[in-house]
Amino acid sequence: MNRVMQVCRLDFWINPVFDEMIQANPQLALQVLPRQGDDERTLAALRQAHAYHVSAAKDELPWHWFAGQALIEQCPALLCVSSGGAGFDTVDVAACSRAGIAVMNQAGANAHSVAEHTFGLLLAVVKRIVESHNTLRHATGFSREDLMGEEIHGRTLGLIGLGEIGRRVATIARGFGLEVLAYDPHLRDEQVQAQGAQPVTLAELLRRSDFVSLHCPLDASTRHLMGAEQFAAMKRGAVFLSTARGGIHDEAALYVALKNGHLSGAGLDVWACEPPPQDAPLMSLPNVVATFHTAGVTHGGRRNVARSSAAQIAALLRGERPSHLLNPEAWGLISERVGRVVGV
Incomplete structure (x- = not known):
């Protein structure tokens, strides 16, 4: 793989290990985008993104940044969506499957x-x-x-x-x-x-x-x-x-x-x-x-989730099947799209 792959996430707090792992990989470029206040900039970056790491907290994420049909249609380069937790309420898995986009969660990390x-x-x-x-x-x-x-x-x-x-x-x-x-x-x-x-x-x-x-x-x-x-x-x-x-x-x-x-x-x-x-x-x-959905919100849990997220994104963008793929039935189409982009 010679080209640099674009990884985007919104500006929610995340354990620093996510950014560190993505930035340490010379084949990946990270953009941290505003979730509010500059929708034009955020959408422009997502339209070029190969990977989108999305918050799993449905009540914290503006609805137009959910990984649903409306956003997917505007992101033709998108190869994978990574949910920042075991849950994936902010992701339309069926819509992603139809588009040949891999969806990963972080089951077990927290x-x-x-x-x-x-x-x-x-x-x-x-x-x-x-x-x-x-x-x-x-x-x-x-x-x-x-x-x-x-x-x-x-x-x-x-x-x-x-x-x-x-x-x-x-x-x-x-x-x-x-x-x-x-x-x-x-x-x-x-x-x-x-x-x-x-x-x-x-x-x-x-x-x-x-x-x-x-x-x-x-x-x-x-x-x-x-x-x-x-x-x-x-x-x-x-x-x-x-x-x-x-x-x-x-x-x-x-x-x-x-x-x-x-x-x-x-x-x-x-x-x-x-x-x-x-x-x-x-x-x-x-x-x-x-309690306020804080069971998995510990320093150790968040660190493990961030590490899992970064590792799965990197694997997918190398052409490998991620360990927590939520739409395995679409893997044929996904791997074909990834192969065309990364040359594997």
């Missing part, structure tokens, strides 16, 4: 951070840590028994999704002495068992689990996967957790299940609108522990 956060939420809810903190700071005349939590040892954790993050949660769960159930329609029973989990149907998982934790992607098949019917099917007094994506659980239905006492608590890192408004119904409940 999985340890998200798994750790899952247990942070679980313990915060079950041990009533936030309630205790607020009571100590603002109230008087209470006893320790007024803030009594629960013990999780020997109870049952149900995982919906057993991918990179779900597998790590299962490993941590065994250290806490939890029985682990898992529902993942994409895995065979023996694959689930190899991760130390018992394969079950979704109905059985909801019926048996003391704690239900979401670890599946958001797509047409999982939107509102957890709704009123599913929350009603959970054990009375169970706890619901999600570090997956907003939209997989129905927030209104969850509020009802918590408000009427059927569920004892929820730990939520993801929301339909991020951040959720302070007057959102779920935010009014003392048994909800809320």
Whole structure:
């Protein structure tokens, strides 16, 4: 490859290792473009780009910079779109496939951070840590028994999704002495068992689990996967957790299940609108522990995501198949387009 390939990203914060890796490669040229204030400049650069690294945070990215049909049509040189996380809500994968554009995510890069956060939420809810903190700071005349939590040892954790993050949660769960159930329609029973989990149907998982934790992607098949019917099917007094994506659980239905006492608590890192408004119904409940989609936003997690992103872009622009290709069905067309440009 003799020509220099153009890599573009918008001016969101990213761990410096991304820029360092791209700039250290003599075959790649990096442009950091304004996401607001100079759309003409940004679009002009994207029209010449071979790679576009896009934020995975849908509520932080202006819609016209989503990697969808409208933008793709204006970027004839584009060979790959790299999502800055495991999620890819800002990318129209089908449109990219039709255009012969590779789509990569960074699955697993921040999985340890998200798994750790899952247990942070679980313990915060079950041990009533936030309630205790607020009571100590603002109230008087209470006893320790007024803030009594629960013990999780020997109870049952149900995982919906057993991918990179779900597998790590299962490993941590065994250290806490939890029985682990898992529902993942994409895995065979023996694959689930190899991760130390018992394969079950979704109905059985909801019926048996003391704690239900979401670890599946958001797509047409999982939107509102957890709704009123599913929350009603959970054990009375169970706890619901999600570090997956907003939209997989129905927030209104969850509020009802918590408000009427059927569920004892929820730990939520993801929301339909991020951040959720302070007057959102779920935010009014003392048994909800809320975070701002920060499970994977750690220094280590962000560093790993940046490194993975830069490495996959470089590989694709060398003509190699990236390790986390989201549209493998389009690889024939993608590799043909890449080959014509880079000469491999």
